[in-house]
Amino acid sequence: MPAHVLSERDLTFMLYELFDAEALIERPRYAEHSRETFDAAIATGKAVALKHFLPIRQKVDTHQPTFDGNKVHLIPEIKPALDAVIAAGLAAPASDFASGGMQLPLIVSNAAQAHLSAVASTTLGYISLTDANANLIEAHGSTEQIDTWVRPMREGRFMGTMAMTEPGAGSGLADLTTTATCEADGSYRLSGSKIFISGGDHELSENIVHLVLARVKGAPKGVKGISLFIVPKFLVNEDGSLGERNDVALAGLFHKMGGRGHTSTALSFGENGGATAYLVGEENKGLMYMFHMMNEARIMVGTGAALTALTGYQYSLDYARERPQGRLLGNKDPQSPPIPIIEHADVRRMLLTQKAYAEGAYALCLLGSQLADDEKTAETEEARAQAHTLLDFLTPIIKTWPSEYGPKANNLAIQVMGGHGYINEHPVEMFYRDNRLNPIHEGTTGIQSLDLLGRKVPMNNFAGYQAILAEIHGTIDKARDTELSLFAEQLGTALTELQQTTTTVLGATAEKNIDLVFANSVSYLEMFGHIVVAWIWLRQGLAADAGLQANPHKNDEHFYRGKLQAMQYFFRCELPKIYHWSKLVREIDSTSFAMQAEWF
Structure with a gap:
């Protein structure tokens, strides 16, 4: 049986149980929508992905573009696949009805394009970058420029x-x-x-x-x-x-x-x-205008990285369920049949790590989409301003965390499949190669770390920093009276560590070489990112716990318990890493900074 591309149950959970996307139909912009129209858009995206992109996925990978000195040549199947996306209304599903869009909430638009991004990889970038380009001109261009350039881009001609x-x-x-x-x-x-x-x-x-x-x-x-x-x-x-x-x-x-x-x-x-x-x-003022597209592209990069991690996880999970090999250590009978490799503890560890990384990353990106939408359509000016503050602060993390941990998940997918993961008869090695660009473009991890620590944290008298701390504290308070209280306390302790580290490192800028102080900015970004993803996992855990309380049928019970186990994994195996990163940042560790170019 062909492997699944994504878990549709997980998409449904994130949209409706974690982020309550159905509530958005109360906003005037989305009054013509319903959960049924949301689900129809997602189903359309999946259908286009499976019909037009999945059959050509390997051919796209093995036939790179060529240039004959006059024209660029791509495999001919790419154009009809992209045309199918445009014809389905999925090129810019969040844009206005009047310009040919579906006028979907951005979080639903993200989900509607999820299968496309997972299957088409960067081939979908022709359309995604066009949408972002058009959005920038709509925001900052003249009426004439919108008529001349945006309209044909929305129509799919440019x-x-x-x-x-x-x-x-x-x-x-x-x-x-x-x-x-x-x-x-x-x-x-x-x-x-x-x-x-x-x-x-x-x-x-x-x-x-x-x-x-x-x-x-x-x-x-x-x-x-x-x-x-x-x-x-x-x-x-x-x-x-x-x-x-x-x-x-x-x-x-x-x-x-x-x-x-x-x-x-x-x-x-x-x-x-x-x-x-x-x-x-x-x-x-060009760089200010370009940041409109750059920030959109950064969320796009994080989302692509997360979805590539998710599809690699799904592929290796399906493989692990079907691949028989070996026996458990406790079984001394060599005549007994081999067991599926998913029964081996280390394979479960690698699958659980992928699940924690990929599902945490995608939930973070959906949060970014929700905030981008709230910035434009929330009911009050105060709510819109709060969403803008949070999104602006979180953008370096939304770009970087999935792009760093997505390839790590894909690496584990290869490992789960062993030799089969390393050959191109299976796509997980391609997923890793596709994902490896994401920590580089739209601002490298190092650049995003400098932006976070040097600019976003102190900006506007620490407004964004304080806003995200308040959001995390709100979830901690909510979780304290539940079965997840232990995890709430762990996150609270991590948040205290973050605050102390932030105060220490920014205080050091007045008395030390600023290049030395910021030499460990990537460790600060790692620490902050892990805390934010732990918060996202605690929110998923609360939603899963609520689902269990409703006495679900067996499949849903398994799903919710899997969510809770992934949350537990992240808190036990990943969140403790922040204390190492904190030590490097707080002590202004000079190991890398002091290394001289001549010593290499």
Whole structure:
């Protein structure tokens, strides 16, 4: 029997029992929806994934994009698969009815695309990045730009990218050299090179809309002098038809370890006099605008990492249930039949670890989607502001924790399957390769850790920091009067450790070398991330406990007890790691900082 892609029971649990998504239909924006329409969207996403992407999954992985000097070539099956997503209304299911979307809550939109992301991996990125590109232009562009670029992207005729990285300026955007010069007609001429641009060239759509960071000549140095431009592959005439090819050229393709269905490109702008570009908003505010797309992409990265971990877990779980091998140590009868490997304690350990990582990570990402939605549609201005504060603070964790622990889960899926996990006749080795990019792009783990400790924690007089502490304390208080009180106390102790560590390390910045103080910022991010995921697991535990109290049928009882066991695993085996990380941060450990370049 083919392995499951995802557990539909788990999706239902997270949406309706953990996050109460059904309550969202009380909001005016979602008044035309019901649980039935939510479930129908999720079922549609699954159907498209299984019909169009699952049969080509291995072929996409083994046939990387090629460039013949003129055009990019992908396997032909990719375009009809992406067209099926667009035709089903799943390219931007959270967008307005008026623009062709389903106007779903973001948390439901996330779930509706879950099977697609799990099966299609980064091939879905053509559509996901287009949605994020359109969202940015809707938020910061002019009415004319929305009509010209967003409408055809929503219709699926155009696709979009984000172009930031340069050969000499990767994460260090302050050093980018791409330049733009204003013309008499108000447009700009843009020149420069960008690399690692996902979806930067292909033949899947009529046009490609690049959002490009560049510096207007004479602008201030550093990030304060960065502007944002729309640079299309083809210019567009006043009647909306395609015009001539813009001065944008594909300089080459990068061939990736995983995620091979999504082109990674080097683009050259302005080799023949300058690419026509259109300023978004005001000059020198480009990085602020781009953060709209970057933060959306960061949640997208975390979600993709979590779903890749979940599908790897599901595959190795199904394999472990069916693969007979060996006998328990207590069985001395060599004539007895071999047992399924799921009966072996170490296999259960690896499966339980995957479950704790993957289900914790995806619940965290769904929380991010819920907060993003609350930021726009919550009933009161205070609730919307609170959601914004929490999401802004949690974004580095939502991006980083799943992208670090998702590959760890996929690594264990390979191990569960032994030699079968290491060969490409089974997809778990591909899941690992696909997932390995996620700790790198949209801000590496190290960069996210500096953002969390150096900026997000003290920002606005510690507003986001205090807000998440209050949320966690609220769950702890709720759990103290339940069967989970012991876990509530453990989380409370961990939270005290976090607060003391935070006070110590930020206090040290006044008297020590700041580079030394922040040398262990990744350990701080690990500590904070583990505490947040422990909180998410405690919330799952409370929901599972409530489900057990309702005297469920046998299958649901097994499901809820599995949730509680995964929560227990996380608290016993993962949460204690925070004390090691805390020690490194609080003591301003200098081991890495003091290592000299010449000593390597």
